[in-house]
Amino acid sequence: MLNQLTISELSAKLARREVSAREAVQSCLDQIARVDGKIHAFISYDSADALAQADAADKRISAGATHAQQPLLGIPIAIKDVLAVKNQPLNCASKILGKFISPYDATVVEKLKSAGAVVFGRCNMDEFAMGSSTENSAFGVTRNPWDISRIPGGSSGGSAAAVAADECVASLGSDTGGSIRQPAALCGCVGLKPTYGRVSRYGLVAFASSLDQIGPLTKNVSDAATLLGVLSGVDPRDSTSVPQPVPNYAAALKSSPDGPTIKGLKLGLPKEYRIGGLDAEVKAAVDAAVKKFQALGAEIVEISLPHTDYAVATYYIVATAEASANLARFDGIRYGARVDGNDPAELYSKTRGAGFGDEVKRRIILGTYVLSSGYYDAYYLRAQKVRTLIRNDFLKAFETVDAIVTPTTPTAAFKIGEKSDDPLQMYLSDIFTISCNLAGICGISIPCGFTRSPKLPVGLQLLGRPFGEEMLLKIANAFEQNTLWHRDRPVL
Amino acid sequence: MATAEIDIKYVAHLARISLTPDEEKKLAAQLGGILGYIEKLKELDVTDVEPTAHAVPMVNVTRADEIRPSISHDEAMRNAPKQANGLFIAPKIVE
Numbered sequence: 001m002l003n004q005l006t007i008s009e010l011s012a013k014l015a016r017r018e019v020s021a022r023e024a025v026q027s028c029l030d031q032i033a034r035v036d037g038k039i040h041a042f043i044s045y046d047s048a049d050a051l052a053q054a055d056a057a058d059k060r061i062s063a064g065a066t067h068a069q070q071p072l073l074g075i076p077i078a079i080k081d082v083l084a085v086k087n088q089p090l091n092c093a094s095k096i097l098g099k100f101i102s103p104y105d106a107t108v109v110e111k112l113k114s115a116g117a118v119v120f121g122r123c124n125m126d127e128f129a130m131g132s133s134t135e136n137s138a139f140g141v142t143r144n145p146w147d148i149s150r151i152p153g154g155s156s157g158g159s160a161a162a163v164a165a166d167e168c169v170a171s172l173g174s175d176t177g178g179s180i181r182q183p184a185a186l187c188g189c190v191g192l193k194p195t196y197g198r199v200s201r202y203g204l205v206a207f208a209s210s211l212d213q214i215g216p217l218t219k220n221v222s223d224a225a226t227l228l229g230v231l232s233g234v235d236p237r238d239s240t241s242v243p244q245p246v247p248n249y250a251a252a253l254k255s256s257p258d259g260p261t262i263k264g265l266k267l268g269l270p271k272e273y274r275i276g277g278l279d280a281e282v283k284a285a286v287d288a289a290v291k292k293f294q295a296l297g298a299e300i301v302e303i304s305l306p307h308t309d310y311a312v313a314t315y316y317i318v319a320t321a322e323a324s325a326n327l328a329r330f331d332g333i334r335y336g337a338r339v340d341g342n343d344p345a346e347l348y349s350k351t352r353g354a355g356f357g358d359e360v361k362r363r364i365i366l367g368t369y370v371l372s373s374g375y376y377d378a379y380y381l382r383a384q385k386v387r388t389l390i391r392n393d394f395l396k397a398f399e400t401v402d403a404i405v406t407p408t409t410p411t412a413a414f415k416i417g418e419k420s421d422d423p424l425q426m427y428l429s430d431i432f433t434i435s436c437n438l439a440g441i442c443g444i445s446i447p448c449g450f451t452r453s454p455k456l457p458v459g460l461q462l463l464g465r466p467f468g469e470e471m472l473l474k475i476a477n478a479f480e481q482n483t484l485w486h487r488d489r490p491v492l
Numbered sequence: 493m494a495t496a497e498i499d500i501k502y503v504a505h506l507a508r509i510s511l512t513p514d515e516e517k518k519l520a521a522q523l524g525g526i527l528g529y530i531e532k533l534k535e536l537d538v539t540d541v542e543p544t545a546h547a548v549p550m551v552n553v554t555r556a557d558e559i560r561p562s563i564s565h566d567e568a569m570r571n572a573p574k575q576a577n578g579l580f581i582a583p584k585i586v587e
Binding site: 098099100101103104195196197210236239240242307309310312313314316317324328331332333334335336337338340341342343344345346347348349350352353356358361362364365366368369372379381382383384385386387388389391423424427438439440466 | 498500503504505506507508509510511515519522523525526527529530532533534535536538541542543544545546547548550553554555563567568570571572573574580582583584585
């Protein structure tokens with residue numbers, strides 16, 4: 001079934017003219033028709049438009065276009081509802097954007113299109129990327145394909161579920177505190193958060209501007225490398241993007257003739273990540289993964305990230321403060337839904353009161369508070385200083401190790417509704433992923449096992465130094481090539 | 493640092509978000525709990541630590557002050573909730 005293939009496998013078949021792009025896209029659409037009633041990974045999708053793009057790709061292939069020139073030619077890629085795609089709805093899973101149709105393409109979408117991809121679908125997410133379960137969507141919950149009574153993770157829950165359920169070949173998500181890596185872990189796929197500044201944020205609806213990054217969710221590491229190569233690069237329209245050259249990430253994985261080797265590389269295990277709340281089966285899977293790395297010749301080194309315990313508190317000040325500023329634009333004047341008022345302030349308040357969901361309101365108000373006069377120094381400024389300490393922990397660790405290994409999440413997927421009443425509990429479940437965004441470094445989650453009963457995916461996280469994605473992908477690929485976890489698929 | 497009590501009405505007004513009395517009560521309790529947790533940042537000595545506003549060591553990224561193409565007027569108006577004569581309609585700000 002074409003929808004079950006990876007980017008590498010499908011592009012090879014397309015290049016050999018064994019199958020058409022139309023057949024590949026139709027295969028995804030058929031799968032969506034078959035399973036998305038249960039999973040709800042998609043808020044919406046435009047079949048006619050997707051097939052038209054596929055036909056255009058087929059024409060180009062017939063005319064001689066190659067995958068060497070356009071690595072994603074004919075490949076169906078689903079898009080998180082937080083990214084602008086011209087003439088498609090852009091809602092960020094919120095009511096406040098009303099019937100907004102995007103007048104432009106995000107830079108990453110332009111890049112996908114230039115690479116020949118079929119860009120389709122609006123994947124469900126937590127509203128404005130605020131959440132860890134995709135329960136905060138105004139368009140319904142997404143269910144974990146491995147167990148539909150459970151969450152897929154968030155905020156890129158739809159993107160992860162779509163990949164796990166073979167409703168697309170790969171997808172894009174965004175990650176501010178773990179929102180690509182955590183759902184990838186809970187859904188059993190690969191999720192990569194690039195170094196801050198690696199990928200342009202132009203066209204990504206901003207949540208926390210110093211933390212947000214766009215990244216791929218894929219079925220294997222080599223596909224993540226392929227997509228990263230397409231997405232990366234400095235962009236004059238995003239002045240926070242960094243003019244760092246883009247290596248050929250996919251080619252680097254193939255370059256070793258004897259297969260991938262990590263002999264002699266040093267992997268750091270942070271002692272502070274051995275927390276009480278770490279589920280026994282998750283711990284067992286990660287411990288087994290560490291043994292596998294040792295068997296492959298890597299050296300395991302215990303390291304310390306002393307400020308780990310302060311990361312969640314720091315994040316929920318910095319991210320909410322930035323969010324309160326970024327979401328001020330949703331005022332019912334230039335776009336989106338509007339509730340009228342007698343004066344501007346009333347119009348704004350009523351529009352925002354009606355249009356934002358609970359979690360978004362919670363974070364905007366918290367962010368407004370920590371920035372307000374009298375509290376700014378005590379909260380926001382202090383948090384920014386702690387952020388420096390957290391970043392320094394990592395930079396210091398990378399002086400002695402090549403990558404850091406951790407569980408991605410403390411538990412496997414929890415049940416829908418289990419944590420939605422206690423926001424703080426939900427926030428604490430981000431403990432392993434959050435520091436990565438604060439420090440601005442890169443991180444990837446890869447499948448490393450399953451819980452016994454029910455069978456739920458467990459994710460392994462690797463963290464790399466700034467612009468160290470090549471090393472990260474190399475290590476992740478070595479693990480994947482020597483295990484079979486990534487091959488399992490949920491029964492739907 | 494302040495105690496973990498937040499003047500919800502005042503902050504909601506700053507944020508221009510209207511809340512029902514029920515929402516106010518619930519939020520006050522939840523945010524109180526979150527702020528209580530955040531107090532742990534007080535444990536750290538941050539003397540002489542520079543704040544990180546931006547994780548990458550880049551400053552002053554500018555471009556030449558030249559006019560560049562942008563989206564068209566029509567495209568900019570396309571999602572307007574209320575418009576007339578190519579203008580966004582908004583309530584009167586100055587009496």
